[in-house]
Amino acid sequence: MASIVAELVFIPAPGVGHIMSTVEIAKLFVNRDQRLSITVLVIQPPSSSSGPAITTYIESLSKNNINRISFIQLPQDEAPPMRDVKSFMTSFNDYIKSHQKYVRNVVAELMSQPGSGRLAGFVVDMFCTSMIDVANEFSVPTNVFFTSNAAFLGFKLFVQTLSDYQNQDVVALTNSDTEVSVPSFVKPVPTKVFWTILQTREGLDFALVFARKLREVKAIMVNTFLELETHAIESLSADVNIPKVYPVGPILNLEGSSKAVSSSLGNDDVIRWLDSQPTSSVVVLCFGSMGCFDEVQVKEIARGLELSGHRFVWSLRRPPSDETSKVPSDYEDPGVVLPEGFLERTDGIGKVIGWAPQVALLAHSAVGGFVSHCGWNSLLESLWFGVPVATWPMYAEQQMNAFEMVVELGLAVEIKLDYEKNLFFPEANTVVVGAEEIESGIRRLMEDNEVRRKVKEISEKSRAAVGxxxxxxxxxGDLIQDFIRNISLTLSE
Structure with missing residues (x-):
């Protein structure tokens, strides 16, 4: 048995965050068992904005020569038009499916090479479940890597049950003002924090495509841990109509926590400034790769920070300037959007920066709070480092993440739970969170000792979970044994 090498094919969704998480779990598998070998098939994103970042990241990984993990960038089909949310939803799954032929050819070529191991299965991102059909052609099982949390996984499957089997109008429900009992949550979930995609029929159809395919896989690996989401995981495990769920997290890329990485990215002055601040005295504001605000909201955040009186590091990004790019960038001079005199008044108290080395900041002992957009990776990072969060969700499932952290688990405080940012039509973003509301949230974040105690406790449990x-x-370990069993079964046939 020791000489058998089980070959796994990993297919992440075409986004830097999804690819990074996939690489981290791939490294975890090969480091745990010498018999495993992994090929990551990289789909280029349909928009040109993030393509170069993915290519650069993959090239850097290839240079590091990670043992028994290889990367193949698939040919890129012509991307369909995705100018707005409707065209994105109707085209994205077709775009992923169009790469099935490339996956089929690459896997066939891999398996024909001398010395290759036996194909043990596919591990696909939750947005790449159409690749199940290709895995079936090779007579191997598919596992899904679910990069969000277990409660949200349960919610997605619950919505599919409501729509497909109980004939509920999910769109009308989402747009109502009520609460709904969801099996993967202990407490009723307000519809105001429902996954924003469910507000339209096109969005619901998009969600149902992936939810239905989830039920066809052998197992679902979730980037969470049992001690964090005990109820959600137990509710999923008790449902015989759901594939086996494996909590395998937190899966994190922590290499950015070193000062050397921050220095290479031009943020050494921020780290030096943090070095001179008292322990747990600084609040970090960082809103993810797509996080940016218009000038009116920026000024309210600035006022809220001043009113709070707390030290801060604020990652302030400029909204996309034209239709060709949907990605925020850094200001040459952030003073153009900040209140007059703000930078002078807060000199020595805070730092306004552009892109932020988030992991390096959260790892620093001076950081005591994190105002976040509530992307799941960011929340896991904050828990790992024991830094409490104030929630400011923007899009996708982030409102549900915020609800789980604040109401369900008591591990965060609220600035907003139901804030929503329209990425495709920025002019539609009319809600402004006021300075007083921001000040109140920051004060609770930095002064609520009970939340801080609970976060420190779950931080220790997160580290113990992966140890x-x-x-x-x-x-x-159970998953690896299952992969090896797949090889044993095919050899005995």
């Missing part, structure tokens, strides 16, 4: 003997460590 030898931990719950996620055991789940990964």
């Amino acid at each position: 030898e003997g931990g719950s996620s460590y055991a789940a990964v």
